[in-house]
Every structure is written in C-alpha cells, then in structure tokens.
Amino acid sequence: MARDPFVVVGGDAAGLSAASKFRREADRDVVVFERGRWISYAHCGEPYFVEGTVERLTDLLSLSPADVADRGIDLRRGHEVVSVSPEQRTVTVEADGDRFDQPYAELLVATGASATTGALDTALDGVFTIHGLDSAAATDAYLTSPAEYDWSRLGDGPVDEARVERNAALDPPERAAVVGGGYVGVEMTEALVARGVDVHLFQRPEHLLPPFGEAIGERVADHLAERGVTVHTGASVTKLVGDDRIEAVAYDGERLPVGMAVIGIGVTPNTAPLDGTGVDRGPGTAVRTDAYGRTSLPAVYAAGDVATARHAVTGAETWVPLGLTANRAGRAVGATVAGDPTPVGEVAGTAVVKAFDLECGRVGLTDEGTAAAAGFDPASETITAGSRSGYYPGGDETTVTLLADRTTGRVLGGAIAGRDRAAIRIDTLATAIESDLTVAELERLDLAYAPPFSPVWDPVLVAAKVLNGRLDD
Known part of the structure; x- marks a missing residue:
C-alpha cells in the first residue's frame, strides 16, 4: 500500500x-x-526592483512552475x-x-x-508594505508618471495587473514618509531617493537599525542625511491622513504632508x-x-x-x-x-544592509544589556580603522563594534559599517561565533593582507586587539 x-x-x-x-x-x-500565484522569489530584492537596479520583476524569481515540475514536485498554486x-x-x-x-x-x-502595520490604515492609495512581488510592482507603478509607465518592467509573471493599473494611473508623489528604520525602511529610503522623491524616514526608537547597535545606527543616520533624507528618530507615526489617497502623516503632535507612505515596521x-x-x-x-x-x-x-x-x-x-x-x-x-536526519542549524542573526554607499553588517549580540540579560558579563568596544593601507586609494573609515564575555573571553557578536567592502567582513565574526572563538583567538587569526584589500591589521583584528586589551585589564 x-x-x-x-x-x-x-x-x-x-x-x-x-x-x-x-x-x-x-x-x-x-x-x-x-x-x-508567485513562487520561489527573492523578497530581499524587492527594494532594488523599485529602485530600478533590477530591470524586471521576474528577475527576482529563482524557480518557475515548470522548473518545479521538472523536479517531480506536485505544485498546486x-x-x-x-x-x-x-x-x-x-x-x-x-x-x-x-x-x-x-x-x-x-x-x-x-x-x-x-508585514505588520500596527494601528495604521493602509487602505489608502499611496500606502505600501514592500512584502511580495505584487506589492513591489504596485509601488513601482505608483512612482511612475501615467504616460511613462513601462509594462515590460513586469516580465511575464502572474502579476496583479488590476492593482498595477490602478497605481500607474495616479500621479507620482513628490514626498514620501518611510515608517520604520529597519532593513526595509533603510533600503526603501534609498530606492525612493533614486526615484526622485523627497524622503522623510521615521523611527520610533532613538537610532536606526536597532539590531546593529547605536554606533552603526548613528553612522547610517548621518549618511542618509548627507544624501538629502530627513531622519526623524524617537518619532512615532500615529496616523496616516487622507480620504482615498494619503495626504499626510501625523507624528508626535505634528503633521507632514506626503503623497506616499511605505510601512516597514516588521513582520x-x-x-x-x-x-x-x-x-x-x-x-x-x-x-x-x-x-x-x-x-x-x-x-x-x-x-x-x-x-x-x-x-x-x-x-x-x-x-x-x-x-x-x-x-x-x-x-x-x-x-x-527523506530518511537522513539533518539538523536545521543554529542562527546568529547574521545580516547585512546597504544605505546608499554605506554597507552595514551585524551578527550575534550587539547590545550589552541584551547580553547581560542572557547571563553574560559583557564588554564591548567600538573602533574606527581604515579599510585599506593608508597610502592605497579607495579606502574608507570602517566602524567596528565588538562584544565579548569578560569571564570566558568568548566573542558574543559585533557590527560593522563602512563604504569599502565593510559588510562582507561580518562573515569573519560570524565564523568566530560559530567556532566559539575567544577575542584573543580572533585577534590571532591570520587574515589576508595586501594594500588594495586591507591594512596589515584588518579592522576586525583592530577591534579584537582593543577589546582584548580591555579584558586583560
């Protein structure tokens, strides 16, 4: 049977x-x-489609229904x-x-x-959550003048054409509010600026990208401001104002006229x-x-x-x-x-995000309070070091926050920000965490050195050296 x-x-x-x-x-x-109707697509690529870096919506697909059928899978959309x-x-x-x-x-x-939206009314035209390809397609259409919308941008996938058509018929906004300063909020801020929109970014906590720590969050906020974004930290958007289409956002007793809102407050x-x-x-x-x-x-x-x-x-x-x-x-x-018991693996929360030219990465625990609540005796240091040898062009200041346990010396986590290959450096810290390295062992890693790629002491090693010195005190 x-x-x-x-x-x-x-x-x-x-x-x-x-x-x-x-x-x-x-x-x-x-x-x-x-x-x-959509399957096997890249959620994380949606802001880059809206930005225009990804040319077609269907470029975000990994597998087609035909590919799935070829694998012998009975897929029922x-x-x-x-x-x-x-x-x-x-x-x-x-x-x-x-x-x-x-x-x-x-x-x-x-x-x-x-996507979660809290108490905010997202039924108004011009309000979007970037979670799903139909949402990304509608957002792209809304940002384009009706006479200029290029339907070929959608590719040949099962897009909600009625939703796209409705948004393509509306005049594009001049100003937008992005609610939420996490991954989606930061990425969509960059995308909207690229589309010529004046952006106000609202973040209820006191700094952006909370999982990355205060130092990284502040550096991101400064960089966004340099690119013309108005950053509101410690500001809570309480209402989206409008009849059929959004007209303003209300926050902390004030009101800002906008023609668009992107909600990125979590899932x-x-x-x-x-x-x-x-x-x-x-x-x-x-x-x-x-x-x-x-x-x-x-x-x-x-x-x-x-x-x-x-x-x-x-x-x-x-x-x-x-x-x-x-x-x-x-x-x-x-x-x-299938009969081969395989662990799903532990997670360290390793993540990267880009804010214009600034790359950020994080892994493990980045906050001393969180580490203490987990039973550790935490110590942390934040350093700034060059990404390449000082005499070699193209380098940038790289900020590294490193967190460790005083008792064992074990690396607990860290975060990195910079404009020159900073994000990929987080993989060194992720490997250190997965290997249960101490700060002293991290400091002794034989990382590659050549002037175009790194100084003799990579920024990660500098952070380990400084923090290890503090642990030895």
Missing part, C-alpha cells in the same frame, strides 16, 4: 527547498500547496491550506471555491510571514493554518521547533519565517526571519523526512 505524500504548505524559500531536497533523496510523492488535523493527518485546502481534505504522511508548514509569522491544533508557540508567536524542525505535533514540521530556531550565542529559542535561515532549514527538513 502506497504511503500518503509528504505535504508542504508554502511555495517559497523553505517550502521548495524542502520539497526539492526530498525528491532528490526519496522515491515518494511530495505535494506543495501555495495560496498565491492558488490552493490555500486553511486548517490542519493532526489526528487525521490531513490538511483542508480551499481552491477555486472548492474545499477538500488532503492526507499526509508528513507535513511541513513553511508559510512565511506577513509576523503566518501561523493561521495551525490555529486550533494546540501546537506549541515560541517568540513572536512563531511555531516552536526542535533541532530538526519538528513541532510539538506528530509528523508536523515547520521551517522559515514561521518557525523558531536556536540562537548560536545564547542557546535560547529565538525567531529570526531571514532568507538563509529559511532555505537552510527547509533543505534540512527535506533531508530528514
């Missing part, structure tokens, strides 16, 4: 990584249900899994007005996350299919998983932005919705279900 298939809910990074790995390793059926019955081992699916139950032998929930995991199952939840209401992506429900896994993970520094449960985390976890679950 044939076994029921491996069923995957979600056709993006984690879901299709799992399905692809499973089909390579096992001679069994796998069914992927995707509620939308426009199919929404609305509930799960762990007792019956079935999922209930809605498609084209019909409803049916699909049995499964194993189930992976890889439904991702959705929330899409856990609705598991409502009513009693599945264990973790931080951010994400689905709690073990080292192999297994949930508290029998034969049910979760991976990607919907699932928790284990933090590489603290060892605690955490929720880090990032692209590599999703792809890696999905692939591991696919291998496990």
Whole structure:
C-alpha cells in the first residue's frame, strides 16, 4: 500500500527547498500547496526592483512552475491550506471555491510571514508594505508618471495587473514618509531617493537599525542625511491622513504632508493554518521547533519565517526571519523526512544592509544589556580603522563594534559599517561565533593582507586587539 505524500504548505524559500531536497533523496510523492500565484522569489530584492537596479520583476524569481515540475514536485498554486488535523493527518485546502481534505504522511508548514502595520490604515492609495512581488510592482507603478509607465518592467509573471493599473494611473508623489528604520525602511529610503522623491524616514526608537547597535545606527543616520533624507528618530507615526489617497502623516503632535507612505515596521509569522491544533508557540508567536524542525505535533514540521530556531550565542529559542535561515532549514527538513536526519542549524542573526554607499553588517549580540540579560558579563568596544593601507586609494573609515564575555573571553557578536567592502567582513565574526572563538583567538587569526584589500591589521583584528586589551585589564 502506497504511503500518503509528504505535504508542504508554502511555495517559497523553505517550502521548495524542502520539497526539492526530498525528491532528490526519496522515491515518494511530495505535494506543495501555495495560496498565491508567485513562487520561489527573492523578497530581499524587492527594494532594488523599485529602485530600478533590477530591470524586471521576474528577475527576482529563482524557480518557475515548470522548473518545479521538472523536479517531480506536485505544485498546486492558488490552493490555500486553511486548517490542519493532526489526528487525521490531513490538511483542508480551499481552491477555486472548492474545499477538500488532503492526507499526509508528513507535513511541513513553511508559510512565511506577513508585514505588520500596527494601528495604521493602509487602505489608502499611496500606502505600501514592500512584502511580495505584487506589492513591489504596485509601488513601482505608483512612482511612475501615467504616460511613462513601462509594462515590460513586469516580465511575464502572474502579476496583479488590476492593482498595477490602478497605481500607474495616479500621479507620482513628490514626498514620501518611510515608517520604520529597519532593513526595509533603510533600503526603501534609498530606492525612493533614486526615484526622485523627497524622503522623510521615521523611527520610533532613538537610532536606526536597532539590531546593529547605536554606533552603526548613528553612522547610517548621518549618511542618509548627507544624501538629502530627513531622519526623524524617537518619532512615532500615529496616523496616516487622507480620504482615498494619503495626504499626510501625523507624528508626535505634528503633521507632514506626503503623497506616499511605505510601512516597514516588521513582520509576523503566518501561523493561521495551525490555529486550533494546540501546537506549541515560541517568540513572536512563531511555531516552536526542535533541532530538526519538528513541532510539538506528530509528523508536523515547520521551517522559515514561521518557525523558531536556536540562537548560536545564547542557546535560547529565538525567531529570526531571514532568507538563509529559511532555505537552510527547509533543505534540512527535506533531508530528514527523506530518511537522513539533518539538523536545521543554529542562527546568529547574521545580516547585512546597504544605505546608499554605506554597507552595514551585524551578527550575534550587539547590545550589552541584551547580553547581560542572557547571563553574560559583557564588554564591548567600538573602533574606527581604515579599510585599506593608508597610502592605497579607495579606502574608507570602517566602524567596528565588538562584544565579548569578560569571564570566558568568548566573542558574543559585533557590527560593522563602512563604504569599502565593510559588510562582507561580518562573515569573519560570524565564523568566530560559530567556532566559539575567544577575542584573543580572533585577534590571532591570520587574515589576508595586501594594500588594495586591507591594512596589515584588518579592522576586525583592530577591534579584537582593543577589546582584548580591555579584558586583560
């Protein structure tokens, strides 16, 4: 008697990584249900499509439905899994007005996350969350004069043409408010400036990019100001004002006229299919998983932005919705279900972001308060060093914040900013964390040196040397 298939809910990074790995390793059926029409696309590339750096929307696709079919995967788009019955081992699916139950032998929930907007009314024309290719397409259309919109920018994907047409018919804005100074907010600020828009960036905390630490956040704010952006830190947008189309944003008792607002204040995991199952939840209401992506429900896994993970520094449960985390976890679950138990891996929150010419990276813990709350005795240093030998052209000041535990000397995290290959240097710190290096061991790493690439003492080594000296005091 044939076994029921491996069923995957979600056709993006984690879901299709799992399905692809499973089909390579096992001679069994796998069914992927995707509620939308788009699959396997690069969320992180959407600001660069809006900016114009990416020429066509479909350039952001990794796999086409035909590619997925060639891998032997039964992909069903426009199919929404609305509930799960762990007792019956079935999922209930809605498609084209019909409803049916699909049995499964194993189930992976890889439904991702959705943009959050808080109490802000996003129904007004001119208000966008950059989360999904249809959203990116509509934003691009809104920024273009009606007579100049180039439909070829969309490529040949399943775009929501009515939504694009509505936004393409509106006159483009002269001023925009970006609400939220995280990854999306900073990237969209750059994109809007490139499109000729006057941008005001609002951030409720006192500095931008909170996970990167205060020193990096302040450097980013200064750089944005140099590029003509008005940065409002410690400012909370409380209302989007307008009848049909946005006219202004209200913040801290003031009102700023705008013709556009981009909301980038965070995401929330899409856990609705598991409502009513009693599945264990973790931080951010994400689905709690073990080292192999297994949930508290029998034969049910979760991976990607919907699932928790284990933090590489603290060892605690955490929720880090990032692209590599999703792809890696999905692939591991696919291998496990196929019969090769594979850990999804720990996460250190390694991330990079670009703000015009300024590159930023972060990993692990960057705040002494957070480290102390996790049980460490933290010490940190922030240094500035050249990115190349001083006599070689093209270098830039690189800011490095490094955090360590006084008791053990262990590297806990760090952040980097600069205009000359700064972001990629964060991988050295990520490797140090994954290897449990001490600051002294980090200082002794034999990093490459040549004048066009680095000074004799790379900025990461300078930070380690200074912090190690402090630990020795």
